Amino acid sequence: MAAKSFPKKATAVPNGFSEEVVDSSESEDEVIPAANFAGTFSPPPVHIEFEPIDYFYSMFGKESITLLTEQSNLYSVQTNPNKPARISEVEMAQFIGVLIMSGIYCFPDQRFFWMNTTRVESISSTMSRDRFLEIRKYLHVVDNSNQLDRNDPDYDRAHKVRPLLNIVKNNFRKIEKEEKLSVDEQIIPFKGRSIMKQHMPNKPHRW
Incomplete structure (x- = not known):
């Protein structure tokens, strides 16, 4: 008895492939088309482990600490020449660190970080409350x-x-762009005085 022959099943041909490539892929390794991205990347650093502070400075730069220190000291002299704040760059860096850490907690006032019942050691041991408030005043x-x-x-x-x-x-702008990028936005609630503040009544945070 002769064996039945079945018609060959049609194979869909993806964009960028020929029928010959598709037919041969059944018996050979799958052929993957080359990506169109032609960008280049710098070689990864060797034996370098980045700390969180390194990523911070890669975006804000150490020159931002210098700028804030100089201008805050200038404003303190303009405000009270007899009692300048004399803020150092180390203190300014610590102040910025405290601001970042304070975003983790939901205290109604920053003074809670130094209170006995709500003390946060990583903040209170870095800078005294009065010094923090003084730098914030002249920032x-x-x-x-x-x-x-x-x-x-x-x-x-x-x-x-x-x-x-x-x-x-x-x-x-110095950050090298990769092939695939994701852009997102976030609404920051703000009720202070600013000419750039927007009122969006249909959003969860209207201001």
Whole structure:
């Protein structure tokens, strides 16, 4: 009795392949088309383990600490020449670290980090409460005496933080782009005074 012969099942041909390639793939290794991405990457560092602080400085740069220290000291002198704050760069770096750490907790006031009942050792042992509040009081990015009038055509709404924004933007541009990128946004609730504040009534955070 002769064996029955069945018609060959049609094979779908993906984009970028020929029928010959598809037929041969049944018996050979699968052929994967080359990616169109032609970017280049620097070789990975050898025997270097990055700490969290290294990633922070890769974005904000150590020059941001210098900028904040100089401008905050200047503002303290402008405010009270007889009692300057004399903030060091080490203290400014510690102050920024405390701000980052404080974002983990949901205390209604930053003073809770130093209270006996709610003390957070990693914060309270880094800087005293009074010193933290003093640095926060004088924290500045620019010299207020150089601010343009609001009616000036060159007036910058982000004048108060423009130098810091420029540092961050320049450092972000140094990051090598990969083939696949994901861009997202996040709404930050804010009820302070700012000309750039927006009211969006249909969002979970309206301000």
